[in-house]
Amino acid sequence: MSPTGVRPTGARPDGPRPIEVRTTDYHTAGEPFRIVSEGLPPLPGDTVAERRATLLGPGGSGTAPRPGALDELRRLLVREPRGHAGMYGGFVVPPDDDGAHLGVLFWHKDGYSTACGHGTMALGVWAVDSGLVTAPGDRDVQVRIDVPSGRVTATVHRAEGRTTGVTFRNVPARVSARKVPVTTSLGTVEADLAHAGACYASLPAHALGLTVDRASLPALTRAGREIRDALDGHPATRHPGDPLLSGVYGVILHEDLPDTPSGPHQRNVTVFADGQIDRSPCGSGTSARLALLAGEGRLGAGDVLTHESVAGTVFTGRTVAGAATEEGLVTEVTGTAHRTGEHRFVLGPEDALGTGFLL
Numbered sequence: 001m002s003p004t005g006v007r008p009t010g011a012r013p014d015g016p017r018p019i020e021v022r023t024t025d026y027h028t029a030g031e032p033f034r035i036v037s038e039g040l041p042p043l044p045g046d047t048v049a050e051r052r053a054t055l056l057g058p059g060g061s062g063t064a065p066r067p068g069a070l071d072e073l074r075r076l077l078v079r080e081p082r083g084h085a086g087m088y089g090g091f092v093v094p095p096d097d098d099g100a101h102l103g104v105l106f107w108h109k110d111g112y113s114t115a116c117g118h119g120t121m122a123l124g125v126w127a128v129d130s131g132l133v134t135a136p137g138d139r140d141v142q143v144r145i146d147v148p149s150g151r152v153t154a155t156v157h158r159a160e161g162r163t164t165g166v167t168f169r170n171v172p173a174r175v176s177a178r179k180v181p182v183t184t185s186l187g188t189v190e191a192d193l194a195h196a197g198a199c200y201a202s203l204p205a206h207a208l209g210l211t212v213d214r215a216s217l218p219a220l221t222r223a224g225r226e227i228r229d230a231l232d233g234h235p236a237t238r239h240p241g242d243p244l245l246s247g248v249y250g251v252i253l254h255e256d257l258p259d260t261p262s263g264p265h266q267r268n269v270t271v272f273a274d275g276q277i278d279r280s281p282c283g284s285g286t287s288a289r290l291a292l293l294a295g296e297g298r299l300g301a302g303d304v305l306t307h308e309s310v311a312g313t314v315f316t317g318r319t320v321a322g323a324a325t326e327e328g329l330v331t332e333v334t335g336t337a338h339r340t341g342e343h344r345f346v347l348g349p350e351d352a353l354g355t356g357f358l359l
Contacts, residue, residue, distance in 0.1 A: 117283015124154025
């Protein structure tokens, strides 16, 4: 077994062998990201997207993957008592080709996502911290990462020998629909849809009679789940090139704050997967917001979106001038990522809880 990897179950002369896995944990603007970089079982596929499809299995989905050894490991790391319902992480896998430094399969409590901006930021900082990518002097260094939705870049900013921030350049973001009627228990509202590595539905929280604050989180979570379910199968949620990128991944409930001298200022809570709350302002979700605000004429060339989370942490985002493609706008989101610890998790054969539970 690798000293930082996974030891699978098996037989040995003195009894069953426990599962052991070591992780390096980061947080990006408060949202956790648990990295497993060595010792993973091989997963068939020539690309990260193909490996994700293998992991989901026949008939599986991003929030209901088929059972398997790697998914058992995901459950071990995301469920209590070793994790929690808000945990997020990634399995580091080979990139699609030599143009990237690494690939990643993103996971959460329900399964596997197609994109993750905060995870991309954490992986960029981890790649520099771990020496996987050399950061010469105090210059910025780019870490190229293959994710299921395409190739993304984390530019790690350095000064005086330390990391000061990280900028995530996403796959192109595009608006797919505006003012889609959605019926909820709080009334009928209108949602905007945008694809930014994953599909996000976006609407002002006040349309539901809610505010974006911690006291409102239960109501915001219920609303987010209702909206996601109501939009299931809507044509605008479909990705034109890949069915596995289709479907609403996250619901962004936002509110306006006074503009800064640089541009719009908003607070949001992103409800993703099956009711999970993003503690950060949501990296890929910020890309979706940038596409929507640019389309509304509220974000021009050179403008910066200041995007707050419900926890009070901040990302800044902008569109990249002259980099638009037929697929959409190229966006960049900047924040910080910090290592929180290194862990050695063990599941012994006598532990009746197995891979754990979620409350």
